[in-house]
Structures are given as structure tokens and as C-alpha cells.
Amino acid sequence: MEYQAENTVSSFFYYMWNAWSEEECKTVYGGMYPHxxxxxxxxxxxxxxxxxxxxxxxxxxxxxxILVERAVSIYDGRGLRNRNRNIKNQTACRETLSV
Structure with a gap:
């Protein structure tokens, strides 16, 4: 898949900051997600x-x-590509929850 570099980088960071969670990890990596x-x-x-x-x-x-393709499928630079995705209420890393 061909991407514009600046949109790909922005999409990746917005995805990791706003959407990355254990549920997203399962979606991206399937049965290997625990690793x-x-x-x-x-x-x-x-x-x-x-x-x-x-x-x-x-x-x-x-x-x-695989991770970048998922990020680009959700984010287009700054904005959400598909606003119907439910990325709220997803599990954060257990270490960040113990604060």
C-alpha cells in the first residue's frame, strides 16, 4: 500500500496515543497478541x-x-478515517493502571 510519508507518521503517532490498547493489540496481532x-x-x-x-x-x-497499516486504516494524518470506530474505554497497560 502506498502512503504519503508525513500522513503515515502522523497516523502512527495519533493511533498509538489515542487508540492503542490491549484490544487493539489483539486486533493487530491476533493470537500472538500476549507477546x-x-x-x-x-x-x-x-x-x-x-x-x-x-x-x-x-x-x-x-x-x-502490520502495525502501521492498522494505524493508517484508522487515522488519516490528524483525523479519524472512520469516526464510527469505538476506541474509548479500552484497557491500558497494567503497569500504567497501578499509579
Whole structure:
């Protein structure tokens, strides 16, 4: 799939900031989601600032592509591509809930 670079980067960050959750992880990675959710939780150990970047760096090229394609399917640069998606009330990483 062909993307505009700046829209892809923006879409990825908006997705990770606003939509990424355990439920989204299940949607993106299917039965392997526990492995990826644990990677995400480790990435948030140092705080949420920079967690998306740390998580992305831990992924293989194929798994990065899958994640970015999901992000672009939901976000178009800044705005939601499909406003009917329910991204509220989704589970955050367990470490962030214990604050």
C-alpha cells in the first residue's frame, strides 16, 4: 500500500496515543497478541513518553508494517478515517493502571 510519508507518521503517532490498547493489540496481532502486549508494557516501564518509539524499535519489519497499516486504516494524518470506530474505554497497560 502506498502512503504519503508525513500522513503515515502522523497516523502512527495519533493511533498509538489515542487508540492503542490491549484490544487493539489483539486486533493487530491476533493470537500472538500476549507477546506484543508484553513488549508494549516493557516499553512503558520508563514512562509513556517515548513508549511508542521504543515499542516500534522492538518490532520486526513485518510486524512494524502490520502495525502501521492498522494505524493508517484508522487515522488519516490528524483525523479519524472512520469516526464510527469505538476506541474509548479500552484497557491500558497494567503497569500504567497501578499509579
Amino acid at each position: 506484543f502486549w508484553e513488549k508494549w508494557c516493557v516499553a512503558t516501564d520508563k514512562g509513556t513518553f517515548g513508549a511508542a518509539e521504543r515499542f516500534y524499535l522492538e518490532l520486526s519489519e513485518d510486524n512494524r508494517r
